[in-house]
Amino acid sequence: MPASGAEVPEFQPLPAQLTGLWRKRRDLAARAASDGLRVALPGLAGRWVEIVLSNDPAEGRDTLPDISFVGPDGRPGTVLPQEARGGGAFAWIGRLPEDVVALRVADPAGRVPVRLRRIAVHRLARPILAARGLLRDPGLTAQALAWRILGKKVRARGFLGRALRHRRVSGYEAWLGTHSLRRAERDGIAAEIAAWTDPPLISVLMPVHNPDPKVLRSALASLRAQLYPHWELCAVDDASTRPEIPRILSRAAEADPRIRVLxxxxxxxxxxxxxxxxxxxxxxxxxxMDHDDALTEDALYEVARALRRDPDLVLIYSDEDKIDGRGRRFDPHFKACFDRELLYAQNYINHLTVVRTEALRAVGGLRPGFEGSQDHDLLLRLTDGLDPGRIRHIPRVLYHWRAAQGSGTFSDRSLARAEAARLRALEEVVAPWGGRAERGPGGFNRLIRPLPAPPPRVSAIIPTRDRAEILSVTLDGLLGATDYPDIEVIIVDNDSREPETAALFARYRDDPRVRVVPVAGAFNFSDLSNRGAAAATGPVLLFLNNDIEVLEPGWLAELVRHAVRPEIGAVGAKLLYPDHTIQHGGIVLGIGGVAGHSHLGVADADPGYFCRMVIAHEVSAVTGACLAMRADVFAAVGGFDAEALKVAFNDVDLCLKIRRAGYRIVWTPFARLIHHESKSRGAEDTPEKRKRFEGEVLTMLDRWGPELRADPYYNINLSRNSAHYRV
Incomplete structure (x- = not known):
């Protein structure tokens, strides 16, 4: 939420109304605020309602607004999950909190949604609630009714709420049902294009060799169906032996002068x-464009629109999905904004890829000899040294990748050759600065960066209070099972009292690598970490929880290889629970309102969403349980916030300050450790801890509201209920 005193945008009143069975429709007061729109909810506390937000479908795509309840203190709570209804409408259904006074509605940037045209709050009577619940989930509704009969109102409400939020259609199929173009949108796009002066010509490059005639016709049809008319197809028949192919291409060229064939x-x-x-x-x-794939009807329009907004763009790419022989769409790839680290490992950019013609010619186009990975090779060469500001990701599915028998998409025959070509392409790009490419998990590239000689001292900062049995595991792993030559350990002792802890400290008293810094007072992770950093002598700081268990000797060297890079501000590790499920795979902003851990609870062996959990990649934040960074960067951004963020979210806040200073943050799976999360401190299970935690949530919302709603590495089409990369 913007700071107080922020400028409130001009607001045109829109209908906000309360309706209900046997009740007249009445208006609700709506006003613009610095953090969005506030709609008063008088007399509705504790009531069952359905809130429907309607956008103007003629003005563009469905844009999911943020909605949250505002309590007596005037602060909004956690963003509520909604379901898309189609036609620009989104809805939430449930029971309002007992202390609610207003509803906050905002766009992803924390402003009044400009496309919002109507807000309706429908008060739901008991018969309507029961009927809707039975339609959505009869089993849960029956349990709710049974508990209600038994007089267990709270339990009944819980079951009914779950039933009402259950969606009969889920996943990508449901997503597609609410993200297709409507007639009004098509008309709006056509009018917009007609008003453009000097619209850019887009050349579609299509190599053709013996495709199924049916899918080739489908590919050509998807081009002719483009809403954007200013394109040309440059099709090259690569000596096809199927006689139908030249005929199909020739007839297409005769029918449309925009199609040229060589x-x-x-x-x-x-x-x-x-x-x-x-x-x-x-x-x-x-x-x-491949000869057997298809474009969405708005694909080239979206590309042209991006070019008009930023004429300096060199590379544009979009999201994609797959399509089978029956036309069924599946397996969507909702991508991140440009991530150089991820691109080193895999060609996540893939389809749709659009490149400025002069830049494409300047790098020599595609290189023969890299078949199977020729696109990846091109992108590595093209983006090497390219300003990320000249690369644009369009977060829309604009390309359908054909998944049919005989398609190269799923052929294993050339897999080994493609992997070898991909490794060679990366090696050529990174060898000049000492990088080395090797085959990583799943056949993806792994980039081994050079470690400075001599390796810099790492100051490991470990806040602790008693629990010697877990701290000893951390120290033994750090000092005895880690392959790194220069480690300094700073134990920041926060009022330890147990004799076992004193004995552990005595054991390391004569070890010159270990120092104990006593700090009295209430537990304050940020303050303890800052004091440890002040006592450190190493140019690299490693913030480490006292409940970390080392698994592999090379983990610290992996972190340092990234931390010493001048463009990197922080690096995080892959942390596992003792049962070897993932505790930390990077942090995604906006999950649950503030932030959440990526792939939480997923098995360590699971490669994750498009293999994210086995590939180093950029993230917006990493956990302070194991965070490495240079001491100069830590000092430059002011360290941890020891006043407002004593325990929770201080690591997210630190990382956002690092990113604001212009640095990038990397997460690597090649530093794996066990994290016995909160084992030494306990859970947020007392009124005092819960109050402190709620205050830290509000601090983050106040300080970083817009950033929390727009994580560049987590696609806007993915759910913010959890960081499991689901729609």
């Missing part, structure tokens, strides 16, 4: 055929 006398494979298509291109940018 026929190669001999098969040269995909790189040469694509380069021939590049030679034909007359457009400002080139879009890559």
């Amino acid at each position: 026929t190669r006398p001999e098969n040269g494979h995909i790189a040469r055929a694509t380069n021939d298509a590049l030679g034909m291109a007359r457009g400002a940018v080139c879009a890559f």
Whole structure:
């Protein structure tokens, strides 16, 4: 939420109304505030309602607004999960809190939603509640009714709330039902394009070699169906032997002058055929398209729109999904904004890829000899040294990747050759600065960065209070099972009293690598960590919980390789629970209102969403339970906030300050440790702890509201109920 005194945007009143069975419709007071729109809810505390927010469908895409309840203190609570109803409408259904006074509605940037046209609050009578519950989940509703008959009102409300929020259609199928273009949107796009002066020409490059005639016709049809008319198809028949293919291409060219065809006398494979298509291109940018895939009808419009907004863009890419022979869409890939670290390991950019023509020609197009990974090789060379500001991700599914028998998408015959080509492509890019490429988990690239010689001292800062039995495991692992030559351990002792702790400290008294810094007072992780950093002598700081267990000797060297990079502000590790499920796979902003751990509870062996858990990649934040960074960066951003964030979210706050200072943050799976989370401190299970935690939540919302609603590494189409990368 913006700070008090922030400018309140101009607000045009919109209908906000209360309706209900046997009640007249009445208006609700709505006013603009610095953090969005506030709608008063007088007399509705503790009532069952359905809240429906309606956008104007003629003004563009469905944009999910944030809604939260406002209590007597005027502060909004956690963002509520909603379901899309289609036609620009979103809804929440449930029982209002007993102390609610208003509803806050905001766009992802914390402002009044400009497309919002109506807010309706429907008060639901008991017969309506029961009927809706039975339609959505008869089993849960029956349990709710049974508990109500037995007089267990609270338990009945819980079951009924779950029943009402149950969606009969879920997953990607449901998502597609609410994210397709409507007639009003198509008309709006056509009018927008007609008003453009000098619209950019987009050259679509399509190498063709013996596709199924049916899917080739489908690919061509998806081009002709584009809402954006300013395109040309540069199709190159790479000596197809199926007689239907030349006929299909020839007829398409005769029917549409935007389609041009070149026929190669001999098969040269995909790189040469694509380069021939590049030679034909007359457009400002080139879009890559396989001969058996399809574009969404708004694909090229979205590309042209991005180019008009930022003419300096060199690379544009979109989300994608797969499509089978029956036209069923599945397996969507909702991607992150540009992530160089992730691109080193895998070609996550993939489809739809659009490159400025002059830049594509400047790097020599695709390179023969890298078949199977020719696109990845191109992107590595193209983005090497390219300003990320000239790369744009469009968070919309604009491309359907064909998953059909015989499609190269799912062929294993050339897998080994493709992996070798991918490794060679990375090696050529990173070798000049000492990087080394090797085969990583799942066949993806692993980049081994050089460790400075000599390796810098690492000052490990461990706040603790008693619990010697777990601290000893951490110290033994750090000092005895870690392969790193220069480690300084600073134990920040917060009023330990137990004799076992004193004995443990005595055991390390003569070890020159270990120092104990006593700090009295209430537990304050931020203050303890700051004091430890002040006592450190190493150029690299490692903030480490006292309940960490080392699994592999090379974990610290892996963290240091990233931490010493001048563009990196912090690096985090893969932390596991004792049962070897994931406790920390990076932090995703906005989960549960503030932030949550990625892939929480997923098995260590699970590669994660598009193999995220086995690949180093950029994130917005990492946990302070194991966080490495340079001491100069820590000092420059002011360290941890020991006043407002004593226990929770101080690591997220630190990372956001690091990113604001212009640094990037990396998470790596090649530093694996066990984290016995909160074992030494306990859970937030007392009134005092809960009050402190609630205050820390409000601090984060006040300080970082817009950032928490827009994590660049977590696609806006994914659910914010958990960080499991689901729609």
